[in-house]
Amino acid sequence: MTPAAFTITGGTGATTVSGATATGSSVTLTTSTLAPGTTYTVTVGAAVTDPSGTPVSATMNTATFMLAAACTPATHLVISEIDYDMVGTDNAEFIEIHNPTGAPIALDGHSIILFNGSGAAGLEYAEVALSGSLAAGGYAIVAAAAFVVPTGVTLFPIAVGVQNGDPDGVALVDRRGAVPVIVDGLAYDGTMATFTLDEAVDIPLANTESTSLGDSNDIAGALSRIPTSCDRNTPAVDWQFTSTLTPGAANVLTP
Numbered sequence: 604m605t606p607a608a609f610t611i612t613g614g615t616g617a618t619t620v621s622g623a624t625a626t627g628s629s630v631t632l633t634t635s636t637l638a639p640g641t642t643y644t645v646t647v648g649a650a651v652t653d654p655s656g657t658p659v660s661a662t663m664n665t666a667t668f669m670l671a672a673a674c675t676p677a678t679h680l681v682i683s684e685i686d687y688d689m690v691g692t693d694n695a696e697f698i699e700i701h702n703p704t705g706a707p708i709a710l711d712g713h714s715i716i717l718f719n720g721s722g723a724a725g726l727e728y729a730e731v732a733l734s735g736s737l738a739a740g741g742y743a744i745v746a747a748a749a750f751v752v753p754t755g756v757t758l759f760p761i762a763v764g765v766q767n768g769d770p771d772g773v774a775l776v777d778r779r780g781a782v783p784v785i786v787d788g789l790a791y792d793g794t795m796a797t798f799t800l801d802e803a804v805d806i807p808l809a810n811t812e813s814t815s816l817g818d819s820n821d822i823a824g825a826l827s828r829i830p831t832s833c834d835r836n837t838p839a840v841d842w843q844f845t846s847t848l849t850p851g852a853a854n855v856l857t858p
Contacts, residue, residue: 604623604625604630604650604651605623605650606620606621606622606623606632606633607620607648608623608647608648608650608651609623609630609632609645609646609647609648609651610645610646610648611632611634611643611644611645611646612643612644612646613641613642613643613644614637614638614641614643615638617635618634618635618637618643619634619635620632620633620634621633621634621635627654628653628654632645637670638670639670639671639672639673640669640670640672640835640837640840641669641670642667642668642669642839643667643668643669643670644665644666644667645665645666645667645668646664646665647659647664647665648664649661649664669837669839669840671835671837671840672835672837672840674830674832674833674834674835676703676704676832676833677703677704677832677833677834678703678704679704679708679786679787679834680700680701680702680708680713680737680775680786680787681700681701681703681775681787681828681832681834682698682699682700682701682715682773682774682775682787682788682789682828683699683700683701683742683827683828683831683832683854684697684698684699684825684826684827684828684831684848684849684850684854685697685698685699685765685773685789685791685818685825685826686818686824686825686826686848686850687764687765687766687767687768687771687791687818688767688768688817688818688819688820689820689823690819690820690821690822690823691820693764693765693767694747695746695747695750696746696747696764696765697744697745697746697750697765697850698715698744698745698746698765698773699742699743699744699745699850699851700715700733700737700742700743700744700745700775701741701742701828701831701832702737702738702739702740702741702742703740703831703832703833703834704739705739705740706739707736707737707738707739707741708736708737709735709736710733710734710735710736710737710743711733711734711735711736711779712777712778712779713732713733713775713776713777713778713779713786714730714731714732714733714775714776714778715730715731715733715745715759715761715773715774715775715776716729716730716731716773716774716776716798716800717729717730717763717765717766717771717772717773718771718772718773718774718790718795718798718799719766719771720768720769720770720771720772720790720792720793720795721771723796723797724797724799725772725795725796725797725798725799726799726801727798727799727800727801728763728766729761729762729763730801731745731759731760731761732759733759735757737757741755741756742756742850742851742852743756743757743758743759744756744757744758744759744850744851745758745759745760745761746758746759746760746761746850747760747761748760750850752850752851753850753851753852756850756851767792767818767820768791768792768793768817768818769792769793769817770790770791770792770793770794770795770813771790771791771792771795772788772789772790772791772795772798772811773788773789773791774786774787774788774789774798774806774811775787775788776806782804783800783804783806784806784807784809785798785806785807785808785809785810785811786810787810787811787834788808788810788811788812789811789812789813789814789826789838789842790811790812790813790814791813791814791816791817791818791826792814792815792816792817792818793813793815794813794815795808795813796808798811810836812836812837812838812841812842813838814826814838814839814842816838816842816843816844817844818844819844822846823846823848824844824845824846824847824848825844825845825848825849826842826843826844827842827843827844827845827849827854827855827856828841828842828854829841829842829843829845829854829856830853830854831853831854843856845857846858
């Protein structure tokens, strides 16, 4: 296998591949400098084969990727993990809230609000009021009352299940002012144009990301911020599906 078998396009200049190392079914490429936040496409040449010697299909020989920008922890509360679709019965959904800062943040006056994306309005279908405060680096969980959380993690019970997307949305909303403000939000399994509260108020979608990623009912896992504290406002790199569930702890990315 030679570097010449791989071509990378995207960005403003040419990208060169100077090394290619295969380990089992994985290949590590050494490239010229890539630009963070830029989408690239890698194309695998016809000379490359899989471990059994079968050539890579010409219809399945490309992949896109984005180099994640360097990230410092967010300066506000974030929604850091959401599991809304289980293998089999959906009976353990949860939403994780994380304080990535170095000081406690008050939760009084904040709510987790869930929105149904099946209609153009994106109507609210559940709200959980938060209270108390979240310690620096701490976590809180919104889930059914029977959900088990780690010691020291606050559980805020929710009486309904978290809808399965295509798309749907969740937002951490600050209700302390005259106009509710989204602190952090996510539309998952697609894009939502509007989040509408029960009081028929449309919330501006600032601080809300949309991702085509979805949870899986074939593989146990969740949508997670990787790293947990990072909010680049770039959902393609902020959010990943991971098969390691970590409610109340730092997220781990695994296939």
